[in-house]
Amino acid sequence: MEVERSRPVKPPPAAAALVAWLIIPDDPTKEPRPRETLPNPEDPEKPLIFDESEALISQFAAYLRGPWSKWSVAEEPRRKSIFIYDKLFNLLQTIETEGAETALELVWGIGVALWQTEKHRVRYPMLSQLVEIDPIGTDMALRVRHFLR
Numbered sequence: 001m002e003v004e005r006s007r008p009v010k011p012p013p014a015a016a017a018l019v020a021w022l023i024i025p026d027d028p029t030k031e032p033r034p035r036e037t038l039p040n041p042e043d044p045e046k047p048l049i050f051d052e053s054e055a056l057i058s059q060f061a062a063y064l065r066g067p068w069s070k071w072s073v074a075e076e077p078r079r080k081s082i083f084i085y086d087k088l089f090n091l092l093q094t095i096e097t098e099g100a101e102t103a104l105e106l107v108w109g110i111g112v113a114l115w116q117t118e119k120h121r122v123r124y125p126m127l128s129q130l131v132e133i134d135p136i137g138t139d140m141a142l143r144v145r146h147f148l149r
Contacts, residue, residue: 011065028075092133
């Protein structure tokens, strides 16, 4: 298995009229949402209300259906890949730093056998393979491959 080193991509910018209104999380699983009100520079006693502007509501809906939705669909798998890469990279560093003092091995398990006794529940891989993590080239992709002794 190889995992490329990726960087997260920021959400697309909204139209200028929406920027002050929107709260856009840097998470493809969480939709942007509008603020309910904003201060009114012309009349501080009467705030601007998002739901009272049909133009803002339609621009927001178009942003959600268009640029944000496209970004979310592309970004969600990228974020999962980044999460896996980070876990593997941290594991590689742990093995390299602590492996000098203690013999550490990385084993990849496939399938799970479950066994329930009165006191214990046992979960064990049905097949296991000794593996190693190798950084590849200058782009720092990681390769998990079977360990050759």
